[in-house]
Amino acid sequence: MSAFTPKTYQQQVLDSVEAYFKACHELPSPSIAFTATTERLWGRGNPYHPLPGFPADMPYFCLRVPTGGGKTWLAAKSVALVNTHLLRTEHSVILWLVPSKPIREQTIRALKNRSHPYHLALREAGPVTVLDLDEAKSVTRSTLDTTTTVIVATRQAFQVEEEECRKVYQSSGALMHHFDHLAPAQRAELLADGEGTERSTPYSLANVLRLRRPFVVVNEAHNSRTELAFDMLARFRPSGVMELTATPDVQRTPSNVLHSVSAAELKAEEMIKLPVLLQTEPHWQQCLADAIGRRDALQALADEERRAGAPYLRPLVLIQSEPRRAGVETLDFDKLRQELIANHGIPASEIVVATGEEKGLEQIDADYPLGMVDPAxxxxxxxxxxALAEGWDCPFAYILVSMASMSSSTAVEQLLGRVLRQPGASQRASPLLNQSYAFVVSRDFAETAGALRDRLVAGAGFERREVAEFVAAVLPDQARLDLEGHAGRVVLRPVAVALPEKPDLKSVPKTVRGKVSWDGQLNTLTISAPLTEDEAETLKACVSSPAAAAAIVQAAEVSRTTAIEFFQTPAELGERLRVPQLALRVPVQQGELVLFDDPEVLDYPWDVSLNDAAPTAADLSALGAALKVSEGGAIDIDEGSGKVFTRFLPELQRDLGLVYQPENWDAVRIATWLCRNLPEPSLTHPSKQAFVAAWLSDLLRRDGYTLARANLQKFQIRNLIEARIRELRKQAVGKAFQQALFGDDAAMRVAVSDQYAFEFAPHAYAPSRDYDGRFGQFDFRKHFYGRMGDFDSKEEFECARQLDMWAQQGRIQFWVRNLVRREGCSFFLQKADGRFYPDFVCQLPNGAVLVVEYKGADRWSSAEDDRLIGNLWAELSGGRCRFVMVKDRQWDGVRELLPCA
Known part of the structure; x- marks a missing residue:
């Protein structure tokens, strides 16, 4: 297995982590840095919640990634960011916590396997050593000094009653050499045994960790902070804590969610199979038969695609059986296996049982080199x-069959997680192979759909607003009963029926009684919510006359058919919204058009000038402040803001400086290290080498800047040189951008072509925040999706309201609130220094596309480049695209571009 290119959302997660680490050093404290970073990334700063029992300003944050999003790979990839941008040291200790022993073994195997993507991501931090907790108890000092050491353990290993935990605190002769030649400040921080004159310092792994200030990675956090085991971690003096989970705690002990990935983003990036198509069936044998039929149909599609060159695929059915109970007949695994064999002719070899009694999955892994996905x-x-064995993963799983209650949360959540993962993390040609399927033995579809949605939220990490559209009914009759699936877009007309007698509603179950009311004066029964056939049968039992019973049955049928009016969005109705994009003719592609989504496609040969290779006054000031930090000095008050600086990072840098003492390097070796750690693909190696050498030479000629100091501060120097090169590259790209798009012969190089068009996919809309009515209420009827991204201001909300009113008048067909930094679900126009995400995209009745951007008056001047690229895009479209930027509620600018009603 080889390394893979990160998905867009994964790169954005890593960018957020890097931005936060940098802000921790640039701002007074990690807590302030967290709020500032989330404000810059998402438009609204999130409050910082200190972790109980830990230093209040220790960097602590959470990455929320739903099931199937690649949390372990993101964790491995983040280690290099921890070293470079937070700890500013070549090597570190990473304490990597997982929820169980099977996950621990799986994680260790993958991180040690030199060809696995997890290991390759980890190796970006340089030489690495991966250990379990037992191996860590005899780790050598040279290992910690020369490699980034990842210790993988379960959270339970740190519970006081666990033998593993006690050994962490026991003295060991194998660790004695770690405590030679310690500075007084280091010895003062060690744990001691005994009291008074009998106190002694054990040569324990706990004390080794206290010296090394480990960074803690908590994979699959799932509210682990409520456990004593997590509180025990504070004794190791961690340098920071990063959680990765699908379901962060947001109430009891709130996580600091730095970046939240939505299920819609995973769908847009082809990582998971959505929607989940649900079908309920009261008879278990029919339910199983329906699932078998669906599997056979999917297999036929997979075989057809394979003949056309697609990879091998064998869709799997995961069946959740009922547990065995003494003296009671249940749908246990043995009965289901016999049903498959006896009544459906399924060969025994095609069935595997995975329970506490039978270990079928383990045997499959032993028998076939590729396990379950092996063609053999x-x-x-x-x-x-x-539940299945923890850590077992198979993207071939497509169908979940549940014989047990859907409210059995743990099993259903886990099985859903298995079914959601996309084979090969890429879509198949047939849409039916890009969806998941659930067959449940149940008489109540609405209740089952609600329970399934709850499990997606609680277990898979979906957002509550997403699950409405991500669970869909297969059968039309059941779809009409799925009111939650059309939340806010359903009109229920009460059905009143005259009865010749008063019904005995007290005898009716509460769930049915809540849907009806009796008017004794008019002798009418009013049904206010749809009644299923089973509920109608229950209700008619409360009357005695056949006429009354027949009237109830007839009224119940009306309640679940013609009395329900669904409002469907344009996306649900199958409408398409495609927006032509900017494309460039690139010489290296023989003049063919390529999508303009990266300034690197521009032809801008450049070389950094040695005249620019010198530290600025701001650079020298930053290095001076960083030196005080590394020496443990406290900068108590910032003169500019008057805010108190944290002591956490100064003390952390002091401790790391004592334990990771740099070698005595000469200028050539420092320059070589800087070049190796400055990834800049647009520069040739000789030009980068010359620039770095010149910058470093200029620094070393200044008073107080010795080789020893440059070696000590090489991470800060690396960051400063990187920022300088990026600034120079930005200037070069800006010139090339101006020439290519706005030069005399720009029309020969730039085009707006249908060859490249962004399409707003039906299930790929993923706002970081939904509009919650904070600027006012309005019944939006023409938005492309059921969800709507939040607005930045009241004026933006008013602009959206105006667009929707024009749409209701027929001057706009439909429109969408465009999102920012959601590449899988956003239209953008590329600029030299970033991307322009317009606020609104409208489909006009004549087929044209109108893009509207609202700008506050205070930001009008700074938006000149947005206006330039927007107008260029419209001009090159040949009338198919229109662009307008509005300020001060000047709606006439939009109205003029609309066709008459």
Whole structure:
């Protein structure tokens, strides 16, 4: 297995982590840095919640990534960012915590496997050593001094009653050499045993960790902070804590969510199979038969695609059986296996059972080199009872069949997670192979759909607003009962029926009684919510006459058919919204058009000038402040803001400086290290080498800047040189951008072509925040999606309201609130120094596309480049695209571009 290119959302997660680490050093404290970073990234600063029991200003944050989003790979990739941008040291200790022993073994194997993507991501931090907790108890000092050491353990290993935990605090002769030649400040921080004159300092792993200030990675956090085991970690004096989870705690002990990935983003990036198509069936044998039929149909599609060159695919059915109970007949795994074999002719070799009693999955992994996905493996059905083996993963799983209650949360959440993952993390040609399927033994579709949505939220990490559209009914009759799936877009007309007698509603179950009311004066029964056939049967039992019973049955049918009016969005109705994009003719592509989504496609040969290779006054000031930090000095008050600086980072830098003492390097070796750690693909190596050498030479000629100091501060120097090169590159790109797009012969190089068009996909709209009515209420009827991204201001909300009113008048067909930094679901125009995400995209009745940007008067001047690129895009479209930027509620500028009603 080789390294893979990160998905857009994954790169954005890593960019957010890097931005936060940099802000921790640039701003007074990590807590202020967190709020400032989230404000810059998402438009609204999130409050910082200190972790109980830990230093108040220790960097602590959470990455929220739903099931199937690649949390472990992101964690491995983040280690290099920890070293470079937070700790500013070549090597570190990473304490990597996982929820269970099976996950621990799986993680260690992957991180040690030199060809696995996890290991390759980890290696970006340089030489690495991966250990379990047992191996760590005899780790050598040279290992910690020369490699980034990742210690993988379960959270339970740090519970006081665990033997593993006690050994962490026990003295060991194998660790004695770690405590030679310690500075007084280091010895003062060690844990001691005993009291008074009998106190002694154990040569324990706990004390080794206290010296090394480990950074803690908590994978699959799931509210672990409520456990004593997590509180024990504070004794190791961690340098920071990063959680990765699908379901962060937001109430009891709130996580500091730095970046939140939505399920819609995973869908847009082809990582998961959505929507989940749900079908309920009261008879278990029919339910199983329906699932088998669906699997056979998917297999036929997979085989057809394979004949056309697609990869091998064998769709799997995961069946959740009922547990065995003494003296009670249940749909246990043995009965289901016999049903498959006896009544459906499924060969026994195609069925595997994975329960506490039978270890079928382990045998599959032993028998076939690629496990379940091996083409030689015959298995098509996996029967489990509670949950599958932790760590087992198979993207071939497509269908979940549940014989048990959907409210059995743990098993359903886990099985759903197995089914959601996309084979090969890329879509298949057939849409039916890009969806998941759930068949549940149940008489109540609405209740089952609600429970399934709850499980997606609680277990898979979906947002509550997403699940409405990500669980869909297969059968039309069941779709009409799925009111939650059309939340806010359903009109229920009460159905009143005259009865010749008073019904005995007290005898009716509460769930049915809540849907009806009796008017004794008019002798009418009013049904206010749809009644299923089973509920109608229950309700008619409360009357005695056949006429009354027949009237109830007839009224119930009306309540679930013609009395329900669904409002469907344009996306649900199958409308398409495609927006032509800017494209360039690139010489290296023989003049062919390529999508303009990266300034690097511009032809801008450049070389950094040695005249620019010198530290600025701001650079020297930053290095001076960083030196005080590394020496443990406290900068108590910032003269500019008057705010108190934190002591956490100064003390952390002091401790790391004592334990990771740099070698005595000469200028050539420092320059070589800087070049190796400055990834800048647009520069040739000789030009980068010359620039770095000149910058470093200029620094070393200044008073107080010795080789020893340059070696000590090489990470800060690296960051300063990187920022300078990026600024120079930005200037070069700006010139090339201006020439290519606005030069005399720009029309020969730039085009707006249908060859490249962004399409707003039906299930790929992922706002970081939904509009919650904070600027006012309005019944938006023409938005492309059921969800709507938040607005930045009241004026933006008023602009959207105006667009929707024009749409209701027929002057706009439909429109969408465009999102920012959501590349899989946003239209953008590329600029020299970033991307312009207009506020609104409108489909006009004549087929043209109108893009509207609202700018506050205070930001009008700074938006000149947005206006230039927007107008160029419209001009090159040949009338198919229109662009307008509005300020001061000047709606006439938009109205003039609309066709008459």
């Amino acid at each position: 493996c015959p298995v098509k059905f996996v029967i489990t009872q509670k």
